[in-house]
Amino acid sequence: MAYVDEDGSSDTGEDLNMLDGHKRHPVNVVPSGSSGRKRSRKATGDAIVNAMLEIASTSKMRASAILKNEDRFSISKCIKVLDELQGVDERVYFHALDLFENNSSAREIFVSLKSDKRLPWLQGKCGVVPFR
Incomplete structure (x- = not known):
């Protein structure tokens, strides 16, 4: 005492x-090594660990969402949709393949368009005047 x-x-x-x-x-x-201080450090350590686990979980969910989005607008998906279009001439078809290869925005636009708007949009990108 x-x-x-x-x-x-x-x-x-x-x-x-x-x-x-x-x-x-x-x-x-x-005493300097009191249990109160140890509990405080442990609580802080637990909070840091929990925050890091939350960040890791959020990062995994974000990566999964990105991959899912990329799959939705993948080149193979665009080719499948392109193959389903009626009236696509060979020149437009191959130009579309080149467009999809280098431009993820073009892939997203193409897949997101209503089906009746896809061919005219592609023809415009290829400089081909659509037949009416």
């Missing part, structure tokens, strides 16, 4: 009597 003088200085000892004219009072001293 430690003792504190009325003037604020501390001393250790067992005697509560007056020493040097100062009355001494018992003081609770918390």
Whole structure:
């Protein structure tokens, strides 16, 4: 047990009597390696671990969504949709393949268009005037 003088200085000892004219009072001293501090560090560590797990989970979900989106507008998907179109001449067909190879935005536009708008859009990209 430690003792504190009325003037604020501390001393250790067992005697509560007056020493040097100062009355001494018992003081609770918390050791430097207290369990409160350890609990605080553990709680902080747990919070950091939980935050990192949340970031990892969010990152995995985002990556999955990106891959799903890429699959939806993949070159093979565009070719499948292109093959289903009626009236596509060979020149437009091969130009579309080149367009899809180098331009993910064009793939997304093509697949997202209504089916009756796809051929005129491709023909416009190829510089071909559609027949009416």
